[in-house]
Amino acid sequence: MEPRDLLAVMVACSLLAVSLAPMPGANVEAGTADDAAFVDRLKHHLYEPDEPDGPTVDGEVRVVVELKQRARLPTAEGFEIDRVYTSEGTRHVEGSVPLPAVRALANHPGVESVRFAETEFTTDGRVSPGVRTVGADRLHEAGVVGENVTVGVIDSDFRVSHPAIASSAGAYRAFGDGGDWRHGTAVASAVADTAPGATLHLAAIGESTTAEEYRDAVEWLEASDVDVIVDAGSYYTQPGDGSGAISRIAAEAANDTVFVTSAGNHARRYWTGTHGPDDPTWVPFDDGADGNYLDGGAVISGRVKLTLRWDGWPETDADYDLYLIRERPGQDVPVARATGHDGRPYEHLSATVPEGRYYVSIKAERVGEPATLELFANRELHHRSAGGGSAPAMAPGVVAVGASADGTVRPYSARTGVDLVAPDAIAAEGIEVDGGTSFAAPYVAGVAALVIGENPAATPAEVRALLTESAVDVGPEGVDDASGAGRVNATGALAAAG
Numbered sequence: 001m002e003p004r005d006l007l008a009v010m011v012a013c014s015l016l017a018v019s020l021a022p023m024p025g026a027n028v029e030a031g032t033a034d035d036a037a038f039v040d041r042l043k044h045h046l047y048e049p050d051e052p053d054g055p056t057v058d059g060e061v062r063v064v065v066e067l068k069q070r071a072r073l074p075t076a077e078g079f080e081i082d083r084v085y086t087s088e089g090t091r092h093v094e095g096s097v098p099l100p101a102v103r104a105l106a107n108h109p110g111v112e113s114v115r116f117a118e119t120e121f122t123t124d125g126r127v128s129p130g131v132r133t134v135g136a137d138r139l140h141e142a143g144v145v146g147e148n149v150t151v152g153v154i155d156s157d158f159r160v161s162h163p164a165i166a167s168s169a170g171a172y173r174a175f176g177d178g179g180d181w182r183h184g185t186a187v188a189s190a191v192a193d194t195a196p197g198a199t200l201h202l203a204a205i206g207e208s209t210t211a212e213e214y215r216d217a218v219e220w221l222e223a224s225d226v227d228v229i230v231d232a233g234s235y236y237t238q239p240g241d242g243s244g245a246i247s248r249i250a251a252e253a254a255n256d257t258v259f260v261t262s263a264g265n266h267a268r269r270y271w272t273g274t275h276g277p278d279d280p281t282w283v284p285f286d287d288g289a290d291g292n293y294l295d296g297g298a299v300i301s302g303r304v305k306l307t308l309r310w311d312g313w314p315e316t317d318a319d320y321d322l323y324l325i326r327e328r329p330g331q332d333v334p335v336a337r338a339t340g341h342d343g344r345p346y347e348h349l350s351a352t353v354p355e356g357r358y359y360v361s362i363k364a365e366r367v368g369e370p371a372t373l374e375l376f377a378n379r380e381l382h383h384r385s386a387g388g389g390s391a392p393a394m395a396p397g398v399v400a401v402g403a404s405a406d407g408t409v410r411p412y413s414a415r416t417g418v419d420l421v422a423p424d425a426i427a428a429e430g431i432e433v434d435g436g437t438s439f440a441a442p443y444v445a446g447v448a449a450l451v452i453g454e455n456p457a458a459t460p461a462e463v464r465a466l467l468t469e470s471a472v473d474v475g476p477e478g479v480d481d482a483s484g485a486g487r488v489n490a491t492g493a494l495a496a497a498g
Contacts, residue, residue: 054159054162054429055124055162055163056099056161057099057163057166058098058161059098060078061096061098061099061102062094062095062096063095063096063097063105063115063116063117064093064114066114067093067110067112068112071109071111073093074108076101076105077098077101078101079095080097082096083095099160099161102160103157103159103160103181106173106204107174113173114173116170116171121163121166122167123164123167123192124429126427126429127193127427128189128193128194129427130190130193130422130426130443131193131194133487134422134447134487134490135489136194136195136446136447136450136490139450139491140196144450144454145198146195147197147198148456149227149228149452149453150198150200150224150225150226150227151195151198151200151201151230151445152202152203152226152229152230152257153187153202153203153230153445154203154214154221154229154231154232155188155202155203155231156184156204156207157180157181158172158181158188158204159181159185160172162189164189164427164428165185165200167192168191168198169188169200171224172204173204174204174206175203175205175206175213175214176206177206179206179207184202184204185428186426186431187438187441187442188200188442189428189431190426190443190446191445191446191449193446194447194450195449195453197453198449201226205217211249214245215249221253221257222256227258227448228259228260228448228449228452229445230261230442231259231262231392232262232439232442234261234263234264234266234390235392236307236376237307237346240309240374240391241389241394242389242394244391247391247394247395247398248395249392250392250395251395254460255397255460258399258445258452258463258464259392259397259398259399260399260401260448261399261400262400262401262440262441263417263418264413265412265414265436265437266377266412267415268380268384268411269379269412270374270375270376270377270385270388271286271374271375271381271383272372272373272388273285274371274372274373275367275373276370276371277370279367282361282362282363283320283361289383291360292361292381292383293357293382294358294359294360294379295379295380296380297359299356300353300355301354302353303352303378304379305348306350306360306377307347308338308347308362308375308376309346309373309374309376310345310346311371311372312371313345316344316345318345318367319341319365320341320363321337321339321347321365322338322349322360323363324337324351324353325360325361326356326358327356327357328356335353336349339365359382362375376388389417393414397460397464399420399444399467400418400484401421401441401488402414402420402482403439403440404423404483405424407474409421409475409483410435410437413482414437415482418484420467420468420471420483420486421483421486421487421488422443422488423443424437424440443488447488448463451467451493451494451497455497458497466496467493468484470489471484471486
């Protein structure tokens with residue numbers, strides 16, 4: 001089992017008010033009854049599904065439902081079955097269903113996947129501003145829209161009835177438990193805006209996934225003959241050198257498809273250091289402090305996500321624990337911890353916190369040889385380092401995308417393994433995002449779809465070369481760590497393709 005987070009990596013963690021031995025330089029008390037009740041509320045909030053609000057298209061869609069072996073006929077609100085038939089040994093059900101009920105139908109225990117036979121819905125008229133930045137709008141005016149191209153999108157979940165993607169959706173399948181639909185819908189909307197003639201196949205892998213489920217999602221998309229795959233997640237509970245299971249799966253797929261991913265948002269949210277058996281139990285950061293403040297010690301609230309990884313893949317005897325601690329007058333209080341890594345060299349913590357000042361501490365429980373530690377956060381770290389690779393961005397053949405705006409690289413965009421940069425603004429109604437490499441990657445995927453639509457015989461390697469060779473230089477002249485080859489250029493890529 002190899003978990004995943006949407007920071008990048010979502011792993012089950014222990015959210016407990018705990019009693020700690022006092023840390024040097026910090027005054028920590030055991031959690032009170034009120035603290036324990038607060039943590040229980042965190043756990044409830046953390047795993048409670050999001051309410052299905054936001055805009056939706058209410059029309060019906062013709063669907064072909066693929067059933068699992070020996071499964072009963074599925075049911076969903078408004079699902080009307082016209083016929084049941086067997087093709088190549090697999091039972092299928094054909095009928096119509098209201099578009100808002102597609103996700104529930106796809107999550108039925110007996111359903112393998114749902115494909116759309118007809119999608120004739122008008123868009124909401126919104127177009128992501130990055131479409132103009134990359135020059136795709138000029139191609140649209142010339143009739144270049146990515147027709148006859150299929151783009152597979154891997155994300156937590158999607159709302160197929162959202163007006164930004166309803167007219168582009170061609171298939172939907174859920175792998176594992178469902179997740180928040182907003183992130184995936186926003187990513188898919190940027191693809192649809194950049195290549196409005198392309199068909200989207202949506203693979204929902206939930207807020208956590210295993211390597212096996214991830215492989216199933218990729219293989220389903222490949223079996224659907226997709227031309228491009230975009231996964232806008234970063235998997236920090238994987239090795240940062242491209243050797244992990246997620247990277248290997250993506251690298252294999254990149255042989256036959258253009259595989260695009262996000263480079264990660266950890267440029268200011270990353271710290272690395274070494275720790276050995278003779279070092280203090282509480283791991284010191286750069287100046288010897290054993291606490292690393294979030295957002296420079298400012299008052300924060302909301303979701304905090306932390307991932308710690310160290311040497312020893314795939315299994316290790318070394319044991320490090322991760323703590324999130326709230327600063328309080330007189331006595332600091334641990335509000336969440338991640339322990340019990342079961343022999344894998346990482347810990348992950350995700351919690352929702354009220355307003356306060358918070359810092360991260362790392363405790364060494366069992367140390368053998370000296371190890372390199374890497375800490376990733378979804379907020380800026382006071383003590384931080386340069387570098388840090390994520391999966392599958394570091395996989396060979398995968399196009400890793402950073403975020404840019406106004407001719408410069410975004411401050412949070414990763415500076416390791418970047419191939420291209422792209423804008424990261426989206427315009428999906430009811431979904432507000434603060435930017436991020438997650439929303440830059442789909443622009444590159446959309447441009448790849450435009451190139452393939454006009455050059456269907458081009459190989460994935462040739463498409464990748466066209467994208468990088470035609471990019472607009474950003475930052476220092478030439479290829480650099482922050483921007484790779486530069487900002488993706490739709491018109492330049494098509495011109496280079498002839």
